[in-house]
Amino acid sequence: MHLNTDYILLSKANITPTSNRVLVLRLFLGNSNAFTLNAAAQELFFMEKSTIFRTLQVFESKGILHSVVTDDGVKNYALCTVDCIKDNHAHRHAHLKCSICEHLYCIPVTSLPVFESARRFQIDKVYMLANGTCEECNRVAS
Numbered sequence: 001m002h003l004n005t006d007y008i009l010l011s012k013a014n015i016t017p018t019s020n021r022v023l024v025l026r027l028f029l030g031n032s033n034a035f036t037l038n039a040a041a042q043e044l045f046f047m048e049k050s051t052i053f054r055t056l057q058v059f060e061s062k063g064i065l066h067s068v069v070t071d072d073g074v075k076n077y078a079l080c081t082v083d084c085i086k087d088n089h090a091h092r093h094a095h096l097k098c099s100i101c102e103h104l105y106c107i108p109v110t111s112l113p114v115f116e117s118a119r120r121f122q123i124d125k126v127y128m129l130a131n132g133t134c135e136e137c138n139r140v141a142s
């Protein structure tokens, strides 16, 4: 077994690189979109769903994946950037849900919104969810 990015990423996060964990990670490394538990289980049909669920939770707590709940109440998981570390996700981006393929994508933002009521409220986290169509679906449509 040679060292490739999967293993380096996992060992950096102090995660034992079991074959299941590597397979789950490769799903995210090989796709630009986020995955719900169900969508990940569909791709990794040969794996126990409970194993996938536990793996996603471990990855989230170790700063490899972050999660986003979309307006349908479903949790999506997406790859983190290198700035994320254990228990401290450093995200400054929005998420776009494609209305055609229903995939969720991370989109960088150049500036965060400024809240007028910031003196009365303490804002800890901002979730930005956009609806539209993704690059892939736009290409097919044109």
Ligand SMILES: [Zn+2]
Residues within 6 Å of the ligand: 063, 064, 065, 066, 079, 080, 081, 084, 088, 089, 090, 091
């Ligand atoms: Zn993160």
Ligand SMILES: [Zn+2]
Residues within 6 Å of the ligand: 098, 099, 100, 101, 102, 103, 133, 134, 135, 136, 137, 138
């Ligand atoms: Zn799409």
Ligand SMILES: [Zn+2]
Residues within 6 Å of the ligand: 066, 068, 078, 093, 094, 095, 105, 106, 107
């Ligand atoms: Zn994201």
